[in-house]
Amino acid sequence: MKAYMQRMGRSLMLPVAVLPAASLLVGIANWIVGMGVSNAGTTFLMNAGLAILNHLALLFAVGLALGMSKDKDGSAALAGLVAYLVPQTVLASESVQGLLGLEKLSDVNPAFSTMDNNVFIGIIAGLTAAAMYNRFSQVKLPMALSFFSGKRLVPIMSALAMLVISAILLFIWPSVYDVLVAFGKGISRLGFVGAGLYGFFNRLLIPTGLHHALNSVFWFGVAGINDIGNFLAGQQALDSGQAIVGQTGMYQAGFFPVMMFGLPAGALAIYQCARPEKKKQTASLMLAAAFASFFTGVTEPLEFSFMFVAWPLYVLHAVFTGISLAVSAFFHWTAGFAFSAGFVDYFLSLKNPVANQPLMLLVQGAVFAVIYYFGFRFAIQKFNLMTPGREETAGEETPDIATGDDKFAVLATQIYQALGGKENVRVIDNCTTRLRLQVQDTDKVDQEKIKQTGVPGVKVIDKTNIQVVVGTQVQFVADEMSRLQQGGTNTGESVAKPMIVEEKEEKTTLPEEQLAVYAPSKGELIPISEVADPVFSEKMMGDGFAVLPEANEVFAPISGTILNVFPTKHAIGIQTDNGLEVLLHMGINTVDLKGEPFTLYVEEGQRIARGQLIAVVDLEMLEKAGKKSDMIVVFTNGAAVKELAIRSNALVQANEVVGQIKG
Structure with missing residues (x-):
């Protein structure tokens, strides 16, 4: 409890820091008005200060949510705002009048008039939002609801939690208020x-x-x-x-x-x-x-x-x-x-x-x-x-270090330690399937230790850049590594025994009948071994194929549900009804372009049909940027695939059958 209160106090320093300036503006305005001068200038100063002081509770909600979250993520602050707005609206006098079926607004207990800019509500909202972030920010929902997974779930859970708290306060708050008023009259x-x-x-x-x-x-x-x-x-x-x-x-x-x-x-x-x-x-x-x-x-x-x-x-x-x-x-x-x-x-x-x-x-x-x-x-x-x-x-x-119950946290800890920890790691970034890391010296990286974690591959780019192939869930590993970097963990030498990520047997199964696979775009069909990126050509992510496109349109190579859409729009994950996971990667190293050449027509959780238009790529922009335009299709859970037969090099039309896959 002591540590919790100390964290809470530190978190309040962010909103508290703006209060002295606001107070001085109001004080100066009052001083001038007190001398008999009231004009636009005093009104401006007064309102400038009150803009902060009259929203103190809101500042506390946002500041506490941010400060008490495990990794100080901005989505926690947004959740704090959402959490605060719920009781502000639900417990406003006009709302209470309707909820309790009162005839006149004057019949509403005056206790609810204290809800406006109530610091207590702000504190409760901030702490609730932080708790929801720490609990739900990495939760993965079922496929049909996957769009709302992770950090997108936090504001929703915060709003629901504050709705429950508001319902409780609806009946408790007036009684407490009335007791205090009676106490005041007595003394x-x-x-x-x-x-x-x-x-x-x-x-x-x-x-x-x-x-x-x-x-x-x-x-x-x-x-x-x-x-x-x-x-x-x-x-x-x-x-x-x-x-x-x-x-x-x-x-x-x-x-x-x-x-x-x-x-x-x-x-x-x-x-x-x-x-x-x-x-x-x-x-x-x-x-x-x-x-x-x-x-x-x-x-x-x-x-x-x-x-x-x-x-x-x-x-x-x-x-x-x-x-x-x-x-x-x-x-x-x-x-x-x-x-x-x-x-x-x-x-x-x-x-x-x-x-x-x-x-x-x-x-x-x-x-x-x-x-x-x-x-x-x-x-x-x-x-x-x-x-x-x-x-x-x-x-x-210092954020909580990964526990053995979270495979992503454990994997991130192993990789981070093998990289040399804070002493060697400089920048942590990721694309669709791999960690893109800048280190002080790649010679200090223990590549064998990284490979022992079970990742598909490690690729040293130069003296200061290295990539670790993780898979389509790389974002979760990158987030955990960023937490470790912020927390100041040094090297792996402090860990007595290595943590091994349990490799569970792949349970995904496909029906015995063959499934047709279709070309995502018009162009030249090539085997994945000819893709100019060793992560794909060496099949670190799995088997597949690629098309060198001649047209901008990109179509779904198979029917299923959009599993994930990478923020830079260059890659889309698809899962079929039978559990086959397919990665469509548009171009090579196109993550650097920050999504500019790509226009997407799908979103996470959306059902799509084979041949449906899912993206348009500006091939001319890729060429000017010096990026290859290969439309790469990879079956990332290939252990469940018994056989994959892809046609030899040929010119294909979009939505043309290019191969068969068998479970």
Whole structure:
């Protein structure tokens, strides 16, 4: 759990990093408006800052989904966005009205109004999306649903999971909210003690978003207190008897010493407790967050930096906040805010007739700066709290190494180690069937060890480039190798015993009768041994044939289902109803062209018939790029094929029978 919370805290640093700048924009706009100037410039600054602050929950959902995913893939971030949008829509007041069959929108429990930009929902959505990514990003669905396999499945599962969570919250959230409102009304009768309890729970509930329930009691009109409204009304509220000097503002004043002095002092303590090698990085974060807290009263950048990685420190912060509100309420020192308890609103409060001895809040702030500094410093050092800059570095951010249950992860680990690990591997890429690798020195590669894994072949290109033939599932192996590369695994010397990928007996069987195979295009039919690529000519991928095309159209050589379409469009995998796997590879080394010469008319999971147009290839573009245009057909699970008979070299028409295959 400790490691999980630390990862969560680190993941929040990505969205938190943008908050100080947004806070400053809002603070500057409020400052200018407070001086009586309101124009397009102030509106622009205000909206620019609020564009970030009003979508804090969304930023948390995306940031957590990305940071908590096992390989920091962008599809996890997309899943976080999807996961967040589900409860935002399902639990919106208008939606709840329809779901519960209420006649009027006003009948909807006010609890659901807190769902908008709710940080708790953002956190739950982000963690859910990350969990779905880690669980389903490599799941392979049955053939009919294969289009939705892997990373495409993650947003779907995230949406379903959040739909279930939304259904639960639909009934639980109002009850929790109502309990907190009732609790707030109860403690509002306790004077300065009630103010202290409010301050404590206000901070403590921020991670859940339920602090709004208490705010509605003390700051607004739910219980008739309306502390913010009556304070801002100034002399008018005094004349009407709605405001009382020394009392109105008691639920706001205590936040000024905390946000202007206490938290910045706590940030200094966090910086000084950071490791020497991380102090520079910690200083930049703490300085920006502390200034945002002091100047604008926006504390999220600072609070969320330690809220999860050092939650006992956050509880201590909540205690200090409660004490601050109790002290200011006890002495009847009051001030108020329209935005938050930063310097801008404090300065504006000085002119408000409802404020009472507001300068004493500066004295209180100086005292609380000392309390926060020494309190934070003691807690961090005494309990070894992992505040920013103190995170454990050993194995940090290292993804889980492959387990024996995942054959692709095991195979990737073996190949990666044989290549020389991080010390030798430079670039990991792949085409349809092979890993295309750049290494520091191919002489350091243990080719025999790679061949022992059972891969079809290894091809050294030059001193720094090598290719490993894996097969049509090469993408999964490449993904695992990329994870190893990011994790910093060195060489295979650290592995005590080699991991062997279990070679299961090929169970694919074909009917005894012969199946006809058709030419994918018009041109010269040649045996696969004449293809100018040893991976194919040496039958590393299996037996087959090729056509040197004279026309741009490419047709299906056999009926079946599209198994996969490579992102660069140069290769298509087909599986027949009987389990025969066929790879149609258009051109040689055409993966380098990034799909430009190819127009495809099929997609993964689609049923196709023999002779159906599946692609158009710009042969002229291939020629200009110096690429051979061979249309190569390979039967990749050839162990299940008893006999393959292909005609001798001849000119053929598209969709003409060129051979027979027998199981």
